[in-house]
Amino acid sequence: MKQLLTNATLLTFAGPDGPRAGAAAGALGLIRRGAVLMDEGRIVAVGPADQVLKHPDARKGRIHDAGGRVAMPGFVDAHTHPVFAEPRLKDFELRARGKTYLEIAAAGGGIVSSLNGVRGTSERDLTALLQERAARFLACGTTTIEAKSGYGLDKDSELKSLRALKHLAAGGAIGVVPTFLGAHAVPPEYQGRPGEYLRFMAREVLPAVAAEGLARYADVFVERGYFGTAEAGEFLRAAKGAGLGVRVHAEQISHSGGARLAAELGACCADHLDHADDEDLGALKAAGTMACLVPGSNHFLGLGEMPPARRIIDAGVPVALATDFNPGTCPCWNMQEILAIAVTRMKMTPEEALVAGTVNGAWAVGLGKTHGALAAGMAADLAVFDCTDYRELCYWFGKNLAATVFKAGKVAHAATDLRL
Amino acid sequence: MKQLLTNATLLTFAGPDGPRAGAAAGALGLIRRGAVLMDEGRIVAVGPADQVLKHPDARKGRIHDAGGRVAMPGFVDAHTHPVFAEPRLKDFELRARGKTYLEIAAAGGGIVSSLNGVRGTSERDLTALLQERAARFLACGTTTIEAKSGYGLDKDSELKSLRALKHLAAGGAIGVVPTFLGAHAVPPEYQGRPGEYLRFMAREVLPAVAAEGLARYADVFVERGYFGTAEAGEFLRAAKGAGLGVRVHAEQISHSGGARLAAELGACCADHLDHADDEDLGALKAAGTMACLVPGSNHFLGLGEMPPARRIIDAGVPVALATDFNPGTCPCWNMQEILAIAVTRMKMTPEEALVAGTVNGAWAVGLGKTHGALAAGMAADLAVFDCTDYRELCYWFGKNLAATVFKAGKVAHAATDLRL
Numbered sequence: 056m057k058q059l060l061t062n063a064t065l066l067t068f069a070g071p072d073g074p075r076a077g078a079a080a081g082a083l084g085l086i087r088r089g090a091v092l093m094d095e096g097r098i099v100a101v102g103p104a105d106q107v108l109k110h111p112d113a114r115k116g117r118i119h120d121a122g123g124r125v126a127m128p129g130f131v132d133a134h135t136h137p138v139f140a141e142p143r144l145k146d147f148e149l150r151a152r153g154k155t156y157l158e159i160a161a162a163g164g165g166i167v168s169s170l171n172g173v174r175g176t177s178e179r180d181l182t183a184l185l186q187e188r189a190a191r192f193l194a195c196g197t198t199t200i201e202a203k204s205g206y207g208l209d210k211d212s213e214l215k216s217l218r219a220l221k222h223l224a225a226g227g228a229i230g231v232v233p234t235f236l237g238a239h240a241v242p243p244e245y246q247g248r249p250g251e252y253l254r255f256m257a258r259e260v261l262p263a264v265a266a267e268g269l270a271r272y273a274d275v276f277v278e279r280g281y282f283g284t285a286e287a288g289e290f291l292r293a294a295k296g297a298g299l300g301v302r303v304h305a306e307q308i309s310h311s312g313g314a315r316l317a318a319e320l321g322a323c324c325a326d327h328l329d330h331a332d333d334e335d336l337g338a339l340k341a342a343g344t345m346a347c348l349v350p351g352s353n354h355f356l357g358l359g360e361m362p363p364a365r366r367i368i369d370a371g372v373p374v375a376l377a378t379d380f381n382p383g384t385c386p387c388w389n390m391q392e393i394l395a396i397a398v399t400r401m402k403m404t405p406e407e408a409l410v411a412g413t414v415n416g417a418w419a420v421g422l423g424k425t426h427g428a429l430a431a432g433m434a435a436d437l438a439v440f441d442c443t444d445y446r447e448l449c450y451w452f453g454k455n456l457a458a459t460v461f462k463a464g465k466v467a468h469a470a471t472d473l474r475l
Numbered sequence: 476m477k478q479l480l481t482n483a484t485l486l487t488f489a490g491p492d493g494p495r496a497g498a499a500a501g502a503l504g505l506i507r508r509g510a511v512l513m514d515e516g517r518i519v520a521v522g523p524a525d526q527v528l529k530h531p532d533a534r535k536g537r538i539h540d541a542g543g544r545v546a547m548p549g550f551v552d553a554h555t556h557p558v559f560a561e562p563r564l565k566d567f568e569l570r571a572r573g574k575t576y577l578e579i580a581a582a583g584g585g586i587v588s589s590l591n592g593v594r595g596t597s598e599r600d601l602t603a604l605l606q607e608r609a610a611r612f613l614a615c616g617t618t619t620i621e622a623k624s625g626y627g628l629d630k631d632s633e634l635k636s637l638r639a640l641k642h643l644a645a646g647g648a649i650g651v652v653p654t655f656l657g658a659h660a661v662p663p664e665y666q667g668r669p670g671e672y673l674r675f676m677a678r679e680v681l682p683a684v685a686a687e688g689l690a691r692y693a694d695v696f697v698e699r700g701y702f703g704t705a706e707a708g709e710f711l712r713a714a715k716g717a718g719l720g721v722r723v724h725a726e727q728i729s730h731s732g733g734a735r736l737a738a739e740l741g742a743c744c745a746d747h748l749d750h751a752d753d754e755d756l757g758a759l760k761a762a763g764t765m766a767c768l769v770p771g772s773n774h775f776l777g778l779g780e781m782p783p784a785r786r787i788i789d790a791g792v793p794v795a796l797a798t799d800f801n802p803g804t805c806p807c808w809n810m811q812e813i814l815a816i817a818v819t820r821m822k823m824t825p826e827e828a829l830v831a832g833t834v835n836g837a838w839a840v841g842l843g844k845t846h847g848a849l850a851a852g853m854a855a856d857l858a859v860f861d862c863t864d865y866r867e868l869c870y871w872f873g874k875n876l877a878a879t880v881f882k883a884g885k886v887a888h889a890a891t892d893l894r895l
Contacts, residue, residue: 144866148825151818191874355872357820359779392873398571400777405568446564452775453812454611455875 057116058093058435058464060473061104063126064443065089067429068414074428075414082410083445084429091126093435096463101429119473123443124458127409129198129436130390131416131427133347134326134377136203136236137188138181138216140172143382166206166240169382173206173216181219188380188388189229194468195389196438196457199230199427201377201420203274205239210260213237217269228467230436232420234302235261235270238282238290250286257293265297271421272323276304277313284312291320300421302347306330318342324375324419329353329362336370345419346372348411349379350396351387364401374403375419376411395452405446435464441471477536478513478855478884480893481524483546484863485509487849488834489521494848502830503865504849511546513855516883521849539893543863544878547829549618549856550810551836551847553767554746554797556623556656557608558601558636560592563802586626586660589802593626593636601639608800608808609649614888615809616858616877619650619847621797621840623694625659630680633657637689648887650856652840654722655681655690658702658710670706677713685717691841692743696724697733704732711740720841722767726750738762744795744839749773749782756790765839766792768831769799770816771807784821794823795839796831815872825866855884861891 067084068074090107092100094116100107107113146164159165173181185202192200202223204216217233224231237256245252253275264270273294275287282290291301300323305313307327314335317325325331325339326347339346348362367374376393379385387393394408403411417427426434440448440456448456458471487504488494510527512520514536520527527533566584579585593601605622612620622643624636637653644651657676665672673695684690693714695707702710711721720743725733727747734755737745745751745759746767759766768782787794796813799805807813814828823831837847846854860868860876868876878891 142864142867142870144864144870147818147870148866151822151824153822351873355819357822386871387873388871389873395873398567399775402571402573402777404571444562444564446568447562450562450564450567451806451808453771453807453809453815453873453875 057112058119058461059090059113059116060119060121060126060437060439061090061108062123063089063091063121063439064123064445065091065101065429066125066127066409066445067101068128068410069428069430074423074430082414083406089126091429091437093461093464096435098429098431098433098435100431118475119459120475121439121473124439125442125445125448126437126439128413128427128429129438129460129462130196130412131199131420131422132192132197132377132380132390133201133324133375133416133419134349134379135200136205136379136381137185137200138173138202138204138219139169139206139382140176140181140184141382142386143168146383166383167243169206170208170242174209174212178215178219181216182222185219185223186226186228189223191388193229193460193462194457194470195391195455196440196460197229197388197390198436198438198460198462199232199417199420199422201232201234203234203236205236208237208240208242209244210263213260214263214269217264221269227463229462230426232272232422233270234272234274235264235294235299236274238275238287240276240281249282253282253286253290257290261293261297265299270299272300272302274302274304277316278304278308278311284316288316288320295320302326306335314339318344323421327362328367329360331363331367333370336367336372340371345375345415347375347377347419348397348401349377349385350401351393352379352385354396354400355385355387361401364397364403368407373415373418374407374411375415376408377416389455391448391455392452394449398449399452405449408449409445435461437461439473477532478539478881479510479533479536480539480541480546480857480859481510481528482543483509483541483859484543484865485511485849486545486547486829486865487521488548488830489848489850494834494843494850502834503826509546511849511857513881513884516855518849518851518853518855520851538895539879540895541859541893544859545862545865545868546857546859548833548847548849549858549880549882550616550832551619551840551842552612552617552797552800552810553621553744553795553836553839554769554799555620556625556799556801557605557620558593558622558624558639559589559626559802560596560601560604561802562806563588566803586803587663589626590628590662594629594632598635598639601636602642605639605643606646606648609643611808613649613880613882614877614890615811615875616860616880617649617808617810618856618858618880618882619652619837619840619842621652621654623654623656625656628657628660628662629664630683633680634683634689637684641689647883649882650846652692652842653690654692654694655684655714655719656694658695658707660696660701669702673702673706673710677710681713681717685719690719692720692722694722694724697736698724698728698731704736708736708740715740722746726755734759738764743841747782748787749780751783751787753790756787756792759792760790765795765835767795767797767839768817768821769797769805770821771813772799772804774816774820775805775807781821784817784823788827793835793838794827794831795835796828797836809875811868811875812872814869818869819872825869828869829865855881857881859893
């Protein structure tokens with residue numbers, strides 16, 4: 056069905072040559088009284104309202120009056136771990152009470168508790184949990200998520216996690232870019248044998264993932280105590296061989312070589328980058344690998360330091376922002392909150408943060424040509440927010456200003472009825 | 476009209492002797508399958524559902540099934556500055572771009588821009604803005620706010636601000652405890668003459684505030700470059716003489732004597748306390764003066780340090796948590812977010828944070844006997860949240876889980892329809 060959104064303070068993130076990753080200055084594509092005409096899930100026309108309204112189909116469908124509100128592409132959240140059974144509330148309380156990571160693990164917490172949770176939950180129940188969570192993302196203006204497996208860490212549980220994501224995607228409520236993260240951590244069965252575990256993943260699980268078309272990317276957590284660059288590289292090369300794109304959890308806790316590996320393999324994206332040095336950034340820029348920053352996890356862990364966003368931007372590496380939604384280190388599904396943290400604590404400008412959460416997020420998950428910006432022919436994924444100045448999305452915090460969210464040209468969430 | 480809320484995971488915050496300030500361990504008053512019967516704005520009965528349902532009036536009104544969700548008293552936000560015209564978006568962007576406080580002030584920003592905004596806005600328009608903002612507080616589960624004037628800083632504008640709050644209160648949508656904060660800063664007209672300004676406030680404005688019954692408290696910002704303890708003490712004594720309670724912005728930026736002054740004057744509450752030392756805490760405890768902590772402003776300003784919540788609790792001073800909602804340092808109306816910051820960054824336990832946002836908040840604004848807890852005879856101000864474990868309110872962040880909010884026994888906000 057045709058839908059027209061009009062009278063919006065529109066951010067298109069598309070320049071005269073269309074959307075491109077990493078643009079910052081002047082990248083908002085602001086149209087003061089803008090309109091978007093949608094049909095069959097795509098944008099038919101976008102521009103100043105007086106021009107779009109001249110389109111022969113402009114008044115043939117449902118009309119929504121944004122009343123001057125900010126409207127823009129739905130957020131593309133480029134890094135999430137949504138396939139888990141239970142929130143880790145016990146770990147959370149223990150950490151508040153001063154317990155260390157090791158003490159929490161000894162009490163049965165940490166990633167092993169999530170692993171047991173996923174292994175003990177059916178594909179059907181995981182799917183239902185994903186659908187509930189997707190509704191929360193959507194209600195905050197996110198229309199596409201990159202979503203990783205990685206709490207199963209055995210063949211059946213990783214495949215089950217990815218199949219649950221496939222069911223979520225098939226429902227169409229939210230866009231899903233599935234990533235196989237069997238290399239999230241070393242499971243208890245392989246304790247002390249990370250290389251052997253990754254070879255098992257490459258030999259036994261990766262072919263099944265590829266054969267069923269369950270993932271678009273493979274990802275590895277490169278870190279001391281997790282996976283070294285040698286075994287991670289071997290695994291990611293196998294993934295590329297199987298037709299998957301690659302991405303890397305890099306330099307989060309220490310400087311471990313993940314960024315250089317990502318660049319070397321031509322990864323789409325290197326994520327976290329808290330401890331990336333200037334050589335790493337040079338390698339990423341040269342390789343065309345983007346940076347995906349997830350400051351929400353630093354915030355939730357109470358860390359004093361944040362990822363070095365300004366240094367990364369100054370090095371010319373395009374930055375995407377993402378939630379890192381997960382039960383251990385970032386129980387937050389709201390991109391508005393991540394943008395607020397990015398401005399407040401990483402000194403990104405509101406404009407840079409908005410670009411990072413939309414057009415750059417889309418490029419960081421391989422969807423830059425179709426998502427994350429508003430241009431004719433692109434996906435009709437839009438969010439309308441209860442504010443008239445785009446900076447408010449980063450300024451007010453602990454809030455959700457999403458008024459109406461369109462996914463593939465249909466109203467997917469409406470807190471405020473804008474229909475004329 | 477009678478309303479029954481049943482099948483709730485109920486937090487009453489009331490012990491066998493009723494609610495009291497500062498209780499922490501065991502203070503939740505958790506009832507697994509609880510119910511609350513409300514009538515005429517008050518709680519008629521509260522307890523296990525099977526007992527409450529035996530009340531002869533239990534089925535005479537509307538019945539709401541919480542479906543196991545957490546229900547508790549609405550938040551009492553004990554420190555807000557909601558009477559302003561515009562958000563300070565320009566300051567926010569300049570700070571992100573690395574400008575200092577002085578550079579922002581030179582560009583026309585800072586408190587002076589809020590002052591000009593309030594002076595240039597009519598009482599009617601300020602009231603409308605307050606009503607919009609109150610709806611946002613309510614939608615997040617806050618049913619009572621302490622609300623300060625303090626962006627007018629001349630006679631007419633301070634009175635106008637307090638009258639706008641009176642109109643808000645009269646509407647009944649949200650509870651309002653009005654505080655006269657003419658002593659928020661030294662206005663440009665009195666630059667360099669803080670004592671003279673406060674004497675003017677005491678002589679010319681305070682009597683009008685008292686005569687019209689516009690404020691329950693007076694408050695002073697005791698800080699270098701703002702007001703010293705001598706002039707602040709003189710002003711607050713005049714306020715007490717006029718029948719107002721007193722509260723103090725104390726030890727926020729430096730150790731300036733505000734806490735000791737608050738204790739000396741028997742203030743209800745000393746707020747901020749970032750730089751309070753052990754002697755200060757001893758004085759507060761001895762005086763029965765509570766601590767109101769506002770970590771949201773530290774967060775928004777990107778400060779590494781947080782108020783010393785653990786030291787204050789260990790010193791035996793009851794802690795309330797509040798938003799500090801204001802356009803310069805804390806654009807956040809959501810108490811759930813403040814609780815999450817308190818646990819994550821001040822290492823309060825979820826239980827302590829919930830107590831601090833409800834029963835302690837009520838005591839910190841002089842409403843401990845009627846608000847902030849659930850007991851027969853108390854106000855029927857309740858919030859039902861979309862979670863079944865109370866720790867989730869502090870764990871998920873950047874979210875609003877409020878499903879249904881009751882103010883004075885009426886449904887004031889409903890994101891989820893719980894009616895049977």
